[in-house]
Amino acid sequence: MSDKPERLSSTQPADGGRRRFLFGASALPAVAGAGLPTGLALASTPARAALKTAARIVIAGSGLGGLAIASRLARELDGAKITVIDRKEIHNYQPGYTLVGTGIWPVGKVSDRNADLMPQGVDWMREMVAEFDPEADAVVTDRGQRIEYDYLIVATGLHLDYAQIEGMDVAAIGSKGLGSIYPGPDAAEATWRAMDAFRQKGGSALMTLPETFLKCAGAPLKVTFMVADRLKQAGTRDASRIAFHSALDNIFSVPRINDEVLRRWEKLDIPVTFHSKLVAIDIGSRRATMARPEGGRTEIDYDFIHVVPPMRAPDAIVNSPLPWRDGGFAAGSWLEVDPKTLRHRRFPNVFGLGDVNGTGKGKTAATIKKSAPIVAQNLIDVIAGREPSQHFDGYTSCPLLLREGSALLVEFDYNNNLTPSLPMIDPLQDSYFAWVMKYRLLKPAYMAVAKGRV
């Protein structure tokens, strides 16, 4: 292809503008039952003229981000050769892990076949990208295949870096009071087994938060609220202690939500220790070692622990020229994208989507919902020889479980503005509606995102 843009020199990232977006609609329950026949007529998507191109596009990763962008590009480009590279066969609905891990959903609800979600007209290579070579516009797979591209979309998600916690064994999740909902559906289910056993007797619960950027930064808070609720339901709350240890000086990056949650935890008797990072665990003796930035270490005995692993970009990104080279995002080797256009700042034929992006906010499915159409349009602009026309504002959404039956529907942007999708939603109000969103409506919305329809 000759229409590839020139390499860009590094510029400072700019903040996103503000646009409100919806990750759920308040009137949905109204039609959730009776309106289904209307929905079934929705087999096609809104018509849009497809751009004719012979561009070769590689999409690394077929999680929510990879699927969403593949579906859009397959529809909106005519003649492009789109290759999705990812070995994963099962698509897991990760936002459901919180529900499985706290005993709300059965585990079967979170897994689907990737083949059922892969759009028609794309080549799906069941391999992994072992090497990104953006200087040569090529990727090399772990089976040694070299694939050249005109445009690359990096949607590899992130790496759960349990290895940073000495003594941690993911296979032991579910035993000896060890919980961690992150590695997958089985771990989430095992976490619930451990939590369920713990709540029968009560005791001491230790909840952790690492210092890195996290996918769904609300998840550790949700699990903490739910531990308190499960103990209360079992009648063992009074005999129990819940302690939250944050490696940071806050528990959530949006100040208003941070303060609101801390206020609620004070009432629920959940003390928080700041600047306390889980660095080692003795699973057999149920003992955690917490480190302070100035160097001190404390050992804490627990009956139940929720381990939230440090997170970073996957190795193939770490070992490539694609990550940030300095600044706060360099530590996790996050993808160096412009926060507004999500285009790589040095390789203009590369875009990033989803958890891998080095942006100030937004490692959520809600972010992908809003940013996938933006990345698709910006890529189409670039293919057509224009500058990217769409700007992302960092939208993120987090239905924060408070207890079984109630949640907060928190939505915000890069600038920490609370951005409720509908003006009547009060993000700081305990809400049944927010609960129903999380419990029933977000998975259907997520599936529509994966299919590139919303």
Place this chain on the structure above:
Amino acid sequence: MYEIWLTLNILFELGLQYLPAVIGTMLLWLMLFAATRPGVGWRRALLPAVVVGAIATVITFFITPGMTLSSFDDMGYWVDWMNLFFYAAAFGAVAAALAWPIAASLCRKA
């Protein structure tokens, strides 16, 4: 506009999740219509159908919180009540739609 599109998509995906129930309900509805003979009392059947719908709405309103692992205590503000009401009314509408051809046939016989 976007919100409406999103809503329709969520309904579509929900419909796929409960496809057998959705198809079964639609088939039942069509069969009930097909079973009615010419000259049945469609207009007279409206009121009983609405009454059935209202009863279904009330029942759904009371049982939905429990069926969604919640309770009336968790209704935080008017948005919650409004959503619960619309949800219940939607089921009421389905019940009314099913009741209408049945009531119409009965009205004719009466």
